[in-house]
Amino acid sequence: MSAPLLSIEGVTKKYGAIVALDGVKLDVGAGEFFALLGPSGCGKTTLMRSIAGFETPDSGAVRLRGEDLAGVPPHRRPVNMMFQSYALFPHLDVFENVAFGLRRKGEKEGAIRARVSELLEMTQLAPFGARRINELSGGQRQRVALARALAPKPALLLLDEPLGALDRKLREETQFQLKEIQRKTRTSFVIVTHDQDEALALADRVAVMRGGRVEQIASPIDIYERPATRFVAGFVGETNFVEGVIARDDGLAFATTFGRLPRAQCALPEGARATLSIRPERIEVAREGQGIAGRVEDYVFRGEYTLLRVRVAPDVVLRVGAYDGRFAIGDDVKLTIAPEAGVLFAAAA
Amino acid sequence: MSRFARFGVLAAGFTFLYAPIVILAAMSFNASRLVSVWGGFSTKWYAALLENEPLIASAKISFAAAVLSAAIATFLGLLAGVALARFRAFHSRMLFFGAVHAPLVLPEVVLGLALLSCFVAFGIGRGFATLVVGHVTLTMCFTTVALLAALRGCDPTLEEAAMDLGATPVQAFALVALPQIAPAVASAFLLAFTLSLDDLVIASFATGPGATTLPMRIYSQVRLGVSPQINAISTLLLGMVALALGGSALVMLLGKRRGL
Numbered sequence: 001m002s003a004p005l006l007s008i009e010g011v012t013k014k015y016g017a018i019v020a021l022d023g024v025k026l027d028v029g030a031g032e033f034f035a036l037l038g039p040s041g042c043g044k045t046t047l048m049r050s051i052a053g054f055e056t057p058d059s060g061a062v063r064l065r066g067e068d069l070a071g072v073p074p075h076r077r078p079v080n081m082m083f084q085s086y087a088l089f090p091h092l093d094v095f096e097n098v099a100f101g102l103r104r105k106g107e108k109e110g111a112i113r114a115r116v117s118e119l120l121e122m123t124q125l126a127p128f129g130a131r132r133i134n135e136l137s138g139g140q141r142q143r144v145a146l147a148r149a150l151a152p153k154p155a156l157l158l159l160d161e162p163l164g165a166l167d168r169k170l171r172e173e174t175q176f177q178l179k180e181i182q183r184k185t186r187t188s189f190v191i192v193t194h195d196q197d198e199a200l201a202l203a204d205r206v207a208v209m210r211g212g213r214v215e216q217i218a219s220p221i222d223i224y225e226r227p228a229t230r231f232v233a234g235f236v237g238e239t240n241f242v243e244g245v246i247a248r249d250d251g252l253a254f255a256t257t258f259g260r261l262p263r264a265q266c267a268l269p270e271g272a273r274a275t276l277s278i279r280p281e282r283i284e285v286a287r288e289g290q291g292i293a294g295r296v297e298d299y300v301f302r303g304e305y306t307l308l309r310v311r312v313a314p315d316v317v318l319r320v321g322a323y324d325g326r327f328a329i330g331d332d333v334k335l336t337i338a339p340e341a342g343v344l345f346a347a348a349a
Numbered sequence: 350m351s352r353f354a355r356f357g358v359l360a361a362g363f364t365f366l367y368a369p370i371v372i373l374a375a376m377s378f379n380a381s382r383l384v385s386v387w388g389g390f391s392t393k394w395y396a397a398l399l400e401n402e403p404l405i406a407s408a409k410i411s412f413a414a415a416v417l418s419a420a421i422a423t424f425l426g427l428l429a430g431v432a433l434a435r436f437r438a439f440h441s442r443m444l445f446f447g448a449v450h451a452p453l454v455l456p457e458v459v460l461g462l463a464l465l466s467c468f469v470a471f472g473i474g475r476g477f478a479t480l481v482v483g484h485v486t487l488t489m490c491f492t493t494v495a496l497l498a499a500l501r502g503c504d505p506t507l508e509e510a511a512m513d514l515g516a517t518p519v520q521a522f523a524l525v526a527l528p529q530i531a532p533a534v535a536s537a538f539l540l541a542f543t544l545s546l547d548d549l550v551i552a553s554f555a556t557g558p559g560a561t562t563l564p565m566r567i568y569s570q571v572r573l574g575v576s577p578q579i580n581a582i583s584t585l586l587l588g589m590v591a592l593a594l595g596g597s598a599l600v601m602l603l604g605k606r607r608g609l
Contacts (some may be wrong), residue, residue, distance in 0.1 A: 052513055054509060073512070073518075074509070074512045074513050075512045075513070075514075075516055075518075075521075076515075076516055077517050079513075080513055080514065081510070081513045083506055083509070083510055085504070085506055086511065087504065087507050087510035088510075089507060089510075089511075089525055090529065091525075091528040091529060100511065100514050100515035100516075100524075101515050102515050104514060104515035104520070105515055148514070149513075149514075152514065154517060290466040
């Protein structure tokens with residue numbers, strides 16, 4: 001990655017006693033698909049509105065191509081935003097909605113027609129140019145909002161929960177469309193979402209936020225497989241948290257109430273209290289053989305796998321993904337956790 | 350309740366509300382000079398109106414004052430509505446809100462008297478200008494209430510979207526918010542227009558010689574006895590107010606059709 005397109009440098013924003021952003025630092029490269037992921041109230045929307053110019057950070061800088069955007073009002077920033085509610089203009093037709101940004105730039109009528117047609121084509125809205133907004137379906141509105149935000153060729157496109165209002169089926173289809181449009185236009189996209197599936201599916205890199213801070217910035221695979229903090233592990237995907245102590249006496253292991261789990265590597269010292277985060281699908285389950293003995297307490301059929309709740313100790317229940325075989329409540333099973341599976345976090349002091 | 354009884358109640362209600370007006374309108378077509386005796390259909394009183402120069406002059410003054418004061422009151426109401434709906438919290442916001450709404454319940458006599466003492470205190474000669482000022486004071490609270498409601502129903506993120514797409518804040522308001530509240534602006538104007546047109550109390554305090562409004566003229570003539578000419582001019586006044594209110598309702602309806 002060459003010089004970043006957008007860099008956020010220690011941005012802090014407070015509303016009275018509430019800290020919305022607390023020293024946020026991140027870079028977004030040219031042509032990158034970047035996601036801000038976090039629960040509601042984590043500051044992701046405030047960060048996005050600071051980039052668009054609707055909020056003024058108390059300290060820190062937002063730079064676009066190296067230039068500080070402080071004091072530049074929203075209408076002079078080469079950044080466009082797709083609003084969560086779409087914010088389409090109800091008194092204009094689809095064509096004029098998409099043309100709005102171009103008209104403000106004072107472009108020639110011919111150039112406007114060509115650009116709007118190109119975008120309507122790209123978003124499969126070509127036959128709907130003369131329609132009014134209240135005559136469109138939710139999915140069509142979403143595409144009008146996208147076309148409108150892309151029309152002035154922004155250096156950076158911000159998308160606030162772009163798929164939030166769509167139903168499940170449409171959402172997956174739209175995810176592919178978004179990715180394709182992003183590739184075609186080679187525009188940097190910054191998407192804000194609370195939906196981890198959306199972030200993992202769409203983005204090249206994901207920033208997980210919590211309480212106004214960035215917890216981790218990494219590729220979707222690293223976020224999922226190598227979460228930097230316990231919060232990231234718990235927020236992204238399903239996981240089990242197992243409490244225990246590091247033991248090095250007889251080879252590196254993690255001692256828990258239901259047995260010793262051999263570990264491949266660990267930087268923590270002997271005797272340190274720690275938490276192991278292990279994904280349900282990383283635990284292997286068998287009817288017999290070696291492993292941790294447990295009993296199936298409950299199960300949920302999920303289609304491609306069955307999620308089992310297996311009690312391995314009086315106070316420990318593990319969630320395990322079983323990809324084949326049928327299990328019933330009360331079955332005795334053996335669980336195996338590979339030495340390199342899962343991630344260890346030092347217990348908070 | 351039987352259908353008959355329901356219809357009866359409805360008829361009684363309408364009679365109570367509108368019978369006097371219907372009688373007034375009917376009497377304006379009375380050929381007889383006597384108000385209480387029907388002497389056949391005639392439009393001669395309407396013809397006579399055209400000859401009655403003081404009445405025509407008053408009608409012109411009333412109409413001009415109504416158009417001008419309604420335009421000013423709508424503009425000021427729009428500004429007040431924007432301040433109350435869009436600016437988050439400013440000191441004295443509640444005070445401003447209350448001050449804007451107070452004339453709704455303030456006795457008109459008090460408001461008129463206050464205006465009169467104010468004009469006298471500042472040595473302002475009373476006439477057409479003070480009449481317009483008085484009517485703006487009276488009608489601005491109504492336009493503010495109507496426009497504030499419209500602005501509250503209009504999503505502020507639309508203006509943000511417009512600014513994000515390169516519109517200055519003023520452009521964003523003019524190109525996005527204003528078209529959406531246009532029906533409310535039109536109906537606020539028409540409401541202010543009708544209020545000003547038929548106001549008697551404020552006008553009699555605020556205006557001066559040479560700017561006698563139509564309601565004032567009618568009132569002073571009625572004291573000398575009800576003439577069919579008065580019935581005719583009142584019917585015309587009524588027609589104009591009905592037209593304005595009908596127009597306002599139509600504008601609102603068309604706005605709804607367009608999905609605003």
